[in-house]
Amino acid sequence: MKITLDNPASAPQPLSPYYSQVARVEQADGSALLFLSGQIAEGDTLAEQSRGVFETIEALLxxxxATLADVVNIRTYLTDIGRLAEYGAVRREFLTGTPPTSMTFEVPRLFKEEAQIEVEVVAAVSAGSRPAA
Structure with missing residues (x-):
């Protein structure tokens, strides 16, 4: 098993030098699991932040x-669980196939005070799927 930690230049860079955006875990059969760090995004509204989060996740994948179709697990952290439907509407714009396994939590605050949402995912990619050069 080979593990690669990465901050792809083609995606928004992490807010801190203390973590990596992606952990790629190569499996013996050539497939890989991708573990993405929690993502937040700029924006005034939950919908704007949610779109930014999914655009960043899409770039990292x-x-x-990989693509959003490869996502097998998603964890969402909301500062107001009462706004779950707003987030869900944006999420359905990006995750259009069979929904992945999912957990959603309400938290009092996130890494940046103005952040209303943070999302982390795990994706499974088939053998032959390689990182962009």
Whole structure:
């Protein structure tokens, strides 16, 4: 098993130098699991932040030869669980196939005070799917 930690240049860079955006875990059969750090985004509204989060996740996955269709697990942290439907509407714009396994939590605050949402995902990519050069 080979593990690669990465901050792809083609995606927004982490807010801190103390973590990596992606952990790629290569499996013996050539497939890989991608573990993405929690993502937040700029924006005034929950919808704007949610779109930014999914655009960043999409860029991170693409840098590793994956797409949103490869997401098998998603964890969402909201500062107001009462706004779950707003987030869900944006999420459905990006995750259009069979929904992945999911957990959603309400938290009092996130890494940046103005952040209303943070999302982390795990994706499974088939053999032959390689990181972008």
């Amino acid at each position: 693409k840098a590793h030869g």
